[in-house]
Amino acid sequence: MGFGEIMGGVGVMKSLFWMTKTLGKNFFRDRQSLFSSLAVPLVFLLIFGFMYAEQTTGPREPVLGVYADESFTDLDIINEVFQNNRGLRFAYYEEKGDIERSVVNRETSFGLVLEQTELTFLFNPILIQQNAHFEEMARGIKASFERAKAGVSDVIVIERTTLTLPGQEGFSPLEYILPGTIAIAVVSSGLFAITGVYLTFLEKGVLRRMAATPLRKEIFFLGLIFTRLVVAVFGAGLIILVGRIIFNFTPTINLTFFIPYVMVSTLLMMALGVLITLVFKKRENANQFAGFLVTVMIFFSGIYLPVEFLPDYLQQISRFLPLTHVASGLRGTMGIEPLVFSEYFLNIAGMLIISTFLLIFVAWRSKWGENRF
């Protein structure tokens, strides 16, 4: 390698360093981008984090409304049964209408109406994710009534155990959504880097002015990529930190695999952003479509809502969404799910190939003048 080539290489590295630094400063000065990339995922984490804390286990102290009609044949065992269920709080109502109102107004978590030889589980339909838990409690109380009445005890006892897979430590439903939230941040960061930053520069004529300088297009794109990779890793760290402070999340993160996966996922989403710009020429439209895509992916990727609730034909959509695979990979590197190395490396390789190809394509074909390609 000759002296000229070496100096040329040093020059390129210097350009790349300054480009990355400039774009990095631009990112932190652009509060809109900063907010979209960092604050929005945090907002999601806080909202859904607190929601999951209550909805998956039920309220910390559910209050059961109880109404016993005089016709109920086992009035004498009511006290015995409720005394044996000391973990629950009961509120007794004299009138049936009162217990219904209490359930509607959410003064009580659910109601038990005891009439003749029947126990009615009265539930509020809008407590969608808690009602299964409440029904289980109601059926348990019904079983207690029957046992007490017959003077028998359980024959079959159920042991509920949770499976912790090798390489995992125990985690809660809250911790399950943390990698998904990081995945959303990665996806947003990568996608909007192209549909937002790149197209903004293009439309404002910044790139046209850069084209008049010796700066090479490839340097600009590399700078953009490096900036976003750093932002993605920073955003992931911020989400983990907030999760630790507020929700006491303590996942076991394998940094050796976690950081590269965050970076390659960001690259993949930038590549997806490139595809979007091939269709939508205006920044506003590209951004709107990117936002629409992120919304679709959030719902269909199973991060906050189980896709099993969807009809079968819609569940298949989940397999084709990048966010599903990004979230799954991150769960593996954070100890939430087992990390299968062959799958990990295959995913990384696949994402890297697709994203490199697309990004090189846009860097090569893009013209920094009026016409895009």
Place this chain on the structure above:
Amino acid sequence: MKPEFMVFRMFLFRLLRDKFALFWTLIFPMFLLGILVLFFGNLTGEQMPFEARIALVDEDRGEISEVMVDVMKTISAEEGSWLLIEIYSDLEMAKEKLGEGIHHAVFRIPGGFSGDVMANVGGQFMRREELPNARIEILSREGIQISGIAATAMEQVVEVFNSELFLETGLMLPEDRIGFKTEMVQIEPGEVSTFNYVNYIVPGIILMAFIMAGLDELVTNLTSPRDKGILRRFFATPLKSRQYIWGLLFYICLISLLQLLIIYWFGRLVFSAQINLLSPLPLFFTVYSLLVLLGVGLLISTLAKNADAAGRIGNIIFYPMMFLGGLYFPIEGMPFFIRIISEVNPVTYLVNGLRDSLGVFPSSTSMEANILIPGLWLIVGLVGGIKRFRWDSAK
């Protein structure tokens, strides 16, 4: 032609020329409605919302365990059954499949189960104090919501089996049984509850569209042209600021009306929603909601120094307003500082008022609060906007 109408026409033509923005504005609420109904629509019924895939391991192979297995096979074989079982001879294999996500839960009948059942029943007849319990183990994946639900459903299967066992053995007489019924709370006294999640969510989607109108359309079309100097150029003409804002408001009202009609007819035709928005009280809440949210938008435009800041404030407010306002699901058991956000959020009261007035679901807040608290936001927005909104960008 009146200046207000010309301004209105300008915004309208701009939207019509931008086909994607038109699509986004009109189609996104429909999309969101469809998604939420598909996810939550079947969770409010009595049936399992999904097919539970259970790995069954019978280590006992005794008389009683085989009966239990046969019962589950029968349930699984029914058409449209919620239960899908696969039988494994090896527990470790079943656990592996559970870990891979192939199954939602593992149902294990340990060795000695049938013997323990018979010993327990015999012991209860003889009134022995110490009785062996026959154990069933149900394994689920930690932290996976769907796995927990499937395991809970299997517990209920065991409970039914337990009850049948008592009856078959004579430990319990038929008259000892207590019936169990599930019933949705009645919305109107004396009526059978007709709660329908679609009817519940449509008002939420309508308000979401109005939030976008207030926090996005109004804010963007006030602050962005101001920053670009477009308004200054406009007002160098005979166009007055009040004419500009009236034209903008007419445009936003038209778009909001279109969105409302699309949401309503989509909900009605595709999901059989049955709500009557034209009754006086729902109509009042619909119009009132739009006015309040426009007031909030005006407040944001007044407080923000420039379009960028306005966009950021709008974004900060948008998600909490949506998710903590009870638009899609109720907000329960939140920590204090999250509850405060919900309680000062005008959307909380507007959606309660709209749902109550439609007869979809009774409001958990009083009707007075549903009107007064959003009214405060409207007054603050209007007064603040009229007094303090600047038509020139900050220097």
